[in-house]
Amino acid sequence: MSELLLKAKKANELTGLLGAASTAEKNRALKFISQALVTEMDYILQENNKDIEVGKANGLSDGLIDRLRLTEARITDMANALEQLTDLHDPVGETTFETERPNGLFLKKIRVPLGVIGMIYEARPNVTVDAASLCLKTGNAVLLRGSSSAINSNKALVTVIHKGLEKSSIPKEAVQLIEDTSRETAEKMFKLNEYLDVLIPRGGANLIQTVIEKATVPVIETGVGNCHVYIDETAEKSMGIDIVVNAKTQRPSVCNACETIIVHEKWANQHFTILVDALVSKGVELRGDDIAMQLDNRVNAATKEDWATEFLNLTLAVKIVNNVDEAINHINQYGSKHTEAVISETQSNVDKFFTFVDAAALYHNASTRFTDGFEFGFGAEIGISTQKLHARGPMGLDTLTSSKYIILGNGQIRS
Amino acid sequence: MSELLLKAKKANELTGLLGAASTAEKNRALKFISQALVTEMDYILQENNKDIEVGKANGLSDGLIDRLRLTEARITDMANALEQLTDLHDPVGETTFETERPNGLFLKKIRVPLGVIGMIYEARPNVTVDAASLCLKTGNAVLLRGSSSAINSNKALVTVIHKGLEKSSIPKEAVQLIEDTSRETAEKMFKLNEYLDVLIPRGGANLIQTVIEKATVPVIETGVGNCHVYIDETAEKSMGIDIVVNAKTQRPSVCNACETIIVHEKWANQHFTILVDALVSKGVELRGDDIAMQLDNRVNAATKEDWATEFLNLTLAVKIVNNVDEAINHINQYGSKHTEAVISETQSNVDKFFTFVDAAALYHNASTRFTDGFEFGFGAEIGISTQKLHARGPMGLDTLTSSKYIILGNGQIRS
Numbered sequence: 001m002s003e004l005l006l007k008a009k010k011a012n013e014l015t016g017l018l019g020a021a022s023t024a025e026k027n028r029a030l031k032f033i034s035q036a037l038v039t040e041m042d043y044i045l046q047e048n049n050k051d052i053e054v055g056k057a058n059g060l061s062d063g064l065i066d067r068l069r070l071t072e073a074r075i076t077d078m079a080n081a082l083e084q085l086t087d088l089h090d091p092v093g094e095t096t097f098e099t100e101r102p103n104g105l106f107l108k109k110i111r112v113p114l115g116v117i118g119m120i121y122e123a124r125p126n127v128t129v130d131a132a133s134l135c136l137k138t139g140n141a142v143l144l145r146g147s148s149s150a151i152n153s154n155k156a157l158v159t160v161i162h163k164g165l166e167k168s169s170i171p172k173e174a175v176q177l178i179e180d181t182s183r184e185t186a187e188k189m190f191k192l193n194e195y196l197d198v199l200i201p202r203g204g205a206n207l208i209q210t211v212i213e214k215a216t217v218p219v220i221e222t223g224v225g226n227c228h229v230y231i232d233e234t235a236e237k238s239m240g241i242d243i244v245v246n247a248k249t250q251r252p253s254v255c256n257a258c259e260t261i262i263v264h265e266k267w268a269n270q271h272f273t274i275l276v277d278a279l280v281s282k283g284v285e286l287r288g289d290d291i292a293m294q295l296d297n298r299v300n301a302a303t304k305e306d307w308a309t310e311f312l313n314l315t316l317a318v319k320i321v322n323n324v325d326e327a328i329n330h331i332n333q334y335g336s337k338h339t340e341a342v343i344s345e346t347q348s349n350v351d352k353f354f355t356f357v358d359a360a361a362l363y364h365n366a367s368t369r370f371t372d373g374f375e376f377g378f379g380a381e382i383g384i385s386t387q388k389l390h391a392r393g394p395m396g397l398d399t400l401t402s403s404k405y406i407i408l409g410n411g412q413i414r415s
Numbered sequence: 416m417s418e419l420l421l422k423a424k425k426a427n428e429l430t431g432l433l434g435a436a437s438t439a440e441k442n443r444a445l446k447f448i449s450q451a452l453v454t455e456m457d458y459i460l461q462e463n464n465k466d467i468e469v470g471k472a473n474g475l476s477d478g479l480i481d482r483l484r485l486t487e488a489r490i491t492d493m494a495n496a497l498e499q500l501t502d503l504h505d506p507v508g509e510t511t512f513e514t515e516r517p518n519g520l521f522l523k524k525i526r527v528p529l530g531v532i533g534m535i536y537e538a539r540p541n542v543t544v545d546a547a548s549l550c551l552k553t554g555n556a557v558l559l560r561g562s563s564s565a566i567n568s569n570k571a572l573v574t575v576i577h578k579g580l581e582k583s584s585i586p587k588e589a590v591q592l593i594e595d596t597s598r599e600t601a602e603k604m605f606k607l608n609e610y611l612d613v614l615i616p617r618g619g620a621n622l623i624q625t626v627i628e629k630a631t632v633p634v635i636e637t638g639v640g641n642c643h644v645y646i647d648e649t650a651e652k653s654m655g656i657d658i659v660v661n662a663k664t665q666r667p668s669v670c671n672a673c674e675t676i677i678v679h680e681k682w683a684n685q686h687f688t689i690l691v692d693a694l695v696s697k698g699v700e701l702r703g704d705d706i707a708m709q710l711d712n713r714v715n716a717a718t719k720e721d722w723a724t725e726f727l728n729l730t731l732a733v734k735i736v737n738n739v740d741e742a743i744n745h746i747n748q749y750g751s752k753h754t755e756a757v758i759s760e761t762q763s764n765v766d767k768f769f770t771f772v773d774a775a776a777l778y779h780n781a782s783t784r785f786t787d788g789f790e791f792g793f794g795a796e797i798g799i800s801t802q803k804l805h806a807r808g809p810m811g812l813d814t815l816t817s818s819k820y821i822i823l824g825n826g827q828i829r830s
Contacts, residue, residue, distance in 0.1 A: 016747070016771040099792055105781060107791060114803050115773070193627070197803045212608070213631050218804045239826045246828035332431070354821055356431040358530070366520060366824025375829075376522060376820070377514055388529050388612045388817035389633045390805040402803035405791070406769055409781025411654045413661035414790075 004185050007176040008195035011116045011141035018139045018174055019092065019113045025169050026137055027086040033133065033164030034082035040160045041075050047156035048125065055149055063253075068123050068150055078129045081380075085133055088379045091398045092139045106408040111401040113139035115197035118189055120145050120211055122203035125153035131200075132161055132175040134382050138400040141174050143196070145189060148181035155179065190215035197402075202383050205310070220390060220399075222383035225255030225338035226310045227368045230327040230353070232344030233264040237271050239365060240343045241278050246367040247341065249282040253312050255384060256339050256371040260307060260317040262327045268295055268320050279316065288318035295320070307334040324349040328356045335359060337386050339371040360386060360393035419600050422591045423610035426531045426556035433554045433589055434507065434528045440584050441552055442501040448548065448579030449497035455575045456490050462571035463540065470564055478668075483538050483565055493544045496795075500548055503794045506813045507554045521823040526816040528554035530612035533604055535560050535626055537618035540568035546615075547576055547590040549797045553815040556589050558611070560604060563596035570594065605630035612817075617798050620725070635805060635814075637798035640670030640753035641725045642783045645742040645768065647759030648679040652686050654780060655758045656693050661782040662756065664697040668727050670799060671754050671786040675722060675732040677742045680706065683735050687711055694731065703733035710735070722749040739764040743771045750774060752801050754786040775801060775808035 001009075037044070048070040055065050091111045098108035117140050119131045128144055135142035146154040158177040165172040178185065190199065190211060199219045201211040211219055229247050231240040247258035263272065272295045279286065280298055287302035299318060306317045307330070321327050324342075331340050341363035342353040350364050361371045371394060373381025378396030385391045391399035416424075452459070463485040470480050506526045513523035532555050534546045543559055550557035561569040573592040580587040593600065605614065605626060614634045616626040626634055644662050646655040662673035678687065687710045691701065695713055702717035714733060721732045722745070736742050739757075746755055756778035757768040765779050776786045786809060788796025793811030800806045806814035 015773065016743075020770050101790070101792060105785060216628050218633065218802060220804070236826075242826065242828055250829055328431075354819075355435050358430065359819070361820040361822060363822045364824060366822060366827040367829050369829035370520060370822065370827070371820075375516070377516060387633060389635070392818050393820050403807050404769075404774070405776040405786075405808050407776060407778045407781060407785065409778060411651075411657065412781040412785070413657055414665055414782050414784035 002185070002188075003180050004178055004188055004192075007143060007173075007178060008116070008189075008192050010173045011143055011176060012195040014141050014171055014174055015113065015115045017171070018141055021139055021170060023090040023092075026090065026139065029136060029165055029168035029170040030082050030086050030133055032167040033161050034079045036160045036164040037075055037079040037082070037129070040163065041072060044075060044153070044156045044160060045070060045072070048153040050152040051125075051150055058149075060149070064123060068125065068153070070125060070153060074126065078126060081130070082133050085137055085380060088137065088397060090137065091401050096403065103412050104410065105412055108406050109403050110406060111398070112404045114400055114402050116141045116143065116195055117400070118143045118145065118192070118196045118199040118217065120186065120189070120199060120201045120203075120207065122147050122207060123150050125150045125157060127202055128154050128157045128177070129161070131382060132158075134380055134397065134400060136170065136174060138397050140400055141176075143176055143178060143189070145178040145186060146181070151179065151181055187214055190217060193217050200383055220383070220385050220395070221387040222385055222395075223255050224310055224336045224386060225257070225384075226259050226308065226334060226336040227256060227339040227341075228260045228262055228327075228331050228335060229258050229341045229343065229368060230262040230324070230331070231264060231267050232324060232327075232342060232346060232349050233266045234345040234349075235264075235267055235343040236345065237274070240267065240271070241275050243341065243343055243365070243367050244275065245278050245282060247369055248279065248284055248316050249314065250367070250369055252314050254369075255310070256368050257312070258316070258341075258368050259309065259311050260319065260334070262319045262321055262330055263292075264327075265291065265320050265322055268292075272296055282314070284314045284316050286316055286318050289320060291320040292318040310336065324352055328353060331357050331359075338384065339363070339368045341366065341368050360384070417600070417603075418595050419593055419603055419607075422558060422588075422593065423531070423604075423607050425588045426558055426591060427610040429556050429586055429589055430528065430530045432586070433556055436554055436585060438505040438507075441505065441554065444551060444580055444583035444585040445497050445501050445548055447582040448576050449494045451575045451579035452490055452494040452497070452544070455578065456487060459485060459490060459568070459571045459575060460487070463568040465567040466540075466565055473564075475564070479538060483540065483568070485540060485568060489541065493541060497544070497548050500552055500795060503552065503812060505552065506816050511818065518827050519825065520827055523821050524818050525821060526813070527819045529815055529817050531556045531558065531610055532815070533558045533560065533607070533611045533614040533632065535601065535604070535614060535616045535618075535622065537562050537622060538565050540565045540572060542617055543569050543572045543592070544576070546797060547573075549795055549812065549815060551585065551589060553812050555815055556591075558591055558593060558604070560593040560601060561596070566594070566596055602629055605632060608632050615798055635798070635800050635810070636802040637800055637810075638670050639725055639751045639801060640672070640799075641674050641723065641749060641751040642671060642754040642756075643675045643677055643742075643746050643750060644673050644756045644758065644783060645677040645739070645746070646679060646682050647739060647742075647757060647761060647764050648681045649760040649764075650679075650682055650758040651760065652689070655682065655686070656690050658756065658758055658780070658782050659690065660693050660697060662784055663694065663699055663731050664729065665782075665784055667729050669784075670725070671783050672727070673731070673756075673783050674724065674726050675734065675749070677734045677736055677745055678707075679742075680735050680737055683707075683710055697729070699729045699731050701731055701733050704735060706735040707733040725751070739767055743768060746772050746774075753799065754778070754783045756781065756783050775799070
């Protein structure tokens with residue numbers, strides 16, 4: 001039997017036991033892992049360094065090397081996050097609905113773990129610890145399939161996770177790394193419906209698209225964010241500028257950063273130059289439609305492709321519109337259903353925006369950058385869902401659960 | 416553009432408008448459709464008769480012909496169900512979570528329609544009206560893809576639904592039938608991620624498996640029920656017999672009927688003959704393991720395949736065990752995660768069964784036949800999910816919704 005099948009089968013066998021584990025047992029396991037990360041720091045850094053060396057030899061960009069790199073500070077952050085996770089509410093076992101039927105049947109719906117979660121992810125090795133800990137807290141088994149560029153780091157981290165688990169009552173096979181990083185093995189994992197309950201891909205658009213196209217196991221689509229800020233006619237000048245600058249430049253490389261702004265022509269006629277001043281001073285390159293280019297010659301021409309692009313850098317597309325309906329249509333045509341914001345003092349336009357824009361998170365008078373499990377108060381996040389089934393938006397611990405109906409009778413039969 | 420693409424695109428364009436429709440508007444539309452079903456009864460019966468004639472000429476079994484057949488009584492039932500649907504709570508717009516964050520952002524999570532639902536189903540034409548009405552009530556557009564054997568009935572029913580919708584404020588394209596019933600078109604529909612938010616297959620195991628294997632659109636897996644009743648050592652004699660007879664024989668052709676019974680050896684030693692008497696008198700054929708065959712010579716030998724089979728008829732498999740753990744292992748190995756029951760007076764065994772059996776609905780001292788949206792008090796049901804994502808068990812109106820986060824600010828930016 002292949003490594004994948006052996007590990008998937010083992011994970012599946014553990015689901016009953018993991019679902020029955022108490023919150024205290026799970027928290028103890030998380031604390032032991034947190035401690036192991038600190039005591040094994042040198043070993044982790046040494047193994048991570050192997051990946052960094054290989055990455056440099058292979059000519060990875062500085063940005064990618066930085067995403068791959070672990071440091072004392074980053075490992076300490078991971079260890080602290082594990083400690084914090086022990087304080088969060090454990091959703092497993094919670095009753096979410098109950099009713100007594102006229103025939104005397106007492107029915108309740110309780111939260112249970114999803115079962116076995118397959119994580120498919122790219123370079124950042126911190127996802128290994130994040131995903132493992134969130135799955136442990138919710139009584140799920142997890143199969144981790146990271147990329148070959150982080151294989152030494154991921155092996156080291158899972159070895160350390162196992163050292164922690166060995167001190168706890170949770171079997172160490174609750175967390176397993178698929179060490180074979182070949183594409184063939186990944187594709188087999190996509191179709192392991194017998195053993196896996198869900199796949200969660202985390203990474204670039206290509207990775208996510210591949211999983212959606214090839215998987216037969218249910219997938220939760222995450223992450224791609226082509227987010228817009230619409231500045232309406234009545235938006236307050238400084239609020240519009242501050243929010244756009246923040247949404248674009250505070251951290252351009254993340255999915256909730258803004259990629260296109262849509263500006264009402266009347267607002268633009270008064271304030272566009274000052275907005276462009278503020279953006280350009282932060283290093284933003286603007287690409288706009290004809291009207292935007294006429295309003296300010298620092299705006300370059302946008303292509304149709306620009307409207308659909310998640311730049312993840314300091315490029316920003318600009319469209320000028322005559323009303324909120326044009327803004328809504330543009331967003332629904334080009335957006336990725338992640339996060340959209342409207343800046344306006346006209347309530348009827350805000351209501352329209354909230355009703356007709358189809359996205360996971362909609363903001364009035366605030367930056368798109370708040371779409372995040374921590375900012376929403378969930379305490380943790382396994383990803384941001386951009387699909388409509390099961391979970392939409394930042395995914396907290398609840399989203400790693402399914403349900404069971406428990407029905408108590410005293411001999412009821414159906415007539 | 417093909418029929419499929421035209422209709423899918425049209426459905427997708429309507430999602431904003433349908434999501435914004437008021438409960439009163441949607442209920443008026445349902446009432447008009449209900450009336451149209453009654454006034455157009457002769458036309459529907461005449462078109463249904465064409466399918467019946469073709470079916471007979473093609474040698475369809477009496478069972479399949481019966482599933483295909485519409486009658487005055489059946490159409491009246493559909494019309495009444497539509498009336499009843501208007502009384503049910505409309506989940507759209509409901510707030511399911513709200514919080515104020517320390518930075519002053521006010522966040523709420525509201526229910527919204529899923530968007531466009533693709534229904535893929537086999538012969539029974541009543542699914543056409545069921546699915547259309549549940550989708551309408553929840554503000555979803557629906558693309559109906561029935562089987563060629565019911566095409567005349569389905570066309571007639573959708574024509575009548577459109578007559579009803581034309582009197583309402585809901586555009587008739589909210590409900591569209593894909594008239595091209597070729598397999599190629601179905602397979603294109605499975606991959607229409609651009610326009611469809613979810614596929615719900617309803618029918619036999621083969622249909623459902625095909626959709627799971629080929630679809631890239633998210634699927635809700637429904638329906639296959641290999642359900643068990645476990646009679647524990649301490650089960651009351653008459654309760655055990657009554658529940659098994661009811662679960663197996665009250666309506667053997669449905670997914671929540673029992674397919675295998677598992678009997679504790681000590682209970683069997685005392686009561687097995689009386690249980691077999693009761694089952695045989697109802698026409699049940701028993702297929703069991705060696706011990707069951709030794710206990711009663713009316714039991715034939717079971718093959719390994721029998722343990723995994725959803726018979727949907729009066730065949731019943733029988734396994735004798737020494738304890739609840741063996742019962743749980745057998746169920747988790749062969750069950751389809753639909754419905755499982757334990758008959759016992761030993762609370763610790765019931766608790767173990769509830770914790771370790773992995774299924775959508777678990778019963779103590781009641782028949783499996785209650786797993787059904789109406790019996791659970793949901794008032795309606797679009798199917799019974801046997802997967803863990805999004806919805807598990809009988810799917811009421813809530814399960815046809817997704818969510819949106821609405822966040823209200825006064826200029827918040829992220830630091």
